[in-house]
Amino acid sequence: MANVTVIGAQWGDEGKGKIVDWLASRADAVVRFQGGHNAGHTLVVGNQTYKLSLLPSGIVTGTLSIIGNGVVLDPWALKAEVEKLAGQGVDINTENFAIADNCPLILSVHRELDGLREAAAGA
Numbered sequence: 041m042a043n044v045t046v047i048g049a050q051w052g053d054e055g056k057g058k059i060v061d062w063l064a065s066r067a068d069a070v071v072r073f074q075g076g077h078n079a080g081h082t083l084v085v086g087n088q089t090y091k092l093s094l095l096p097s098g099i100v101t102g103t104l105s106i107i108g109n110g111v112v113l114d115p116w117a118l119k120a121e122v123e124k125l126a127g128q129g130v131d132i133n134t135e136n137f138a139i140a141d142n143c144p145l146i147l148s149v150h151r152e153l154d155g156l157r158e159a160a161a162g163a
Contacts, residue, residue: 061097070098074110076146077117088128094118095137099125102136109140115147 061083064070072094080093083100094117096105107113122132 064096064098064103065101067098067103069104069106070096071106071108072096072111073108076112077114077121090125090128090130092121092125094121095125095132099132099137100130102131104135105137107139107143109142109144111140111143113139113143113145115145 060070077093080091081097083090083092083097085100090100092099094107094111094113096107099105107118125132
């Protein structure tokens, strides 16, 4: 398959997830290149429903899924998502999942600093 990039033109549900899911089953890799865990998408494959926030949709079919360096990655959100999918029978391993080595992280200290800034700003 030739290199294909699917980019949305608006916020919200515009159907790009359905196209990416269809393409993922035919692709060598699916890369999430931006965003964070505050967005999500739901996949229905057969009778199984998968709710994803960080992981690219290719992960449920075993397609190599990569979190790129434009994604702001919360390690705890990723851990919870991986555990949830593992409970649904999705095998996530080093053969089908990778994270860019320069992917920015959201850590506990960032949440705490944000809270302190908000409190200091007042009303």
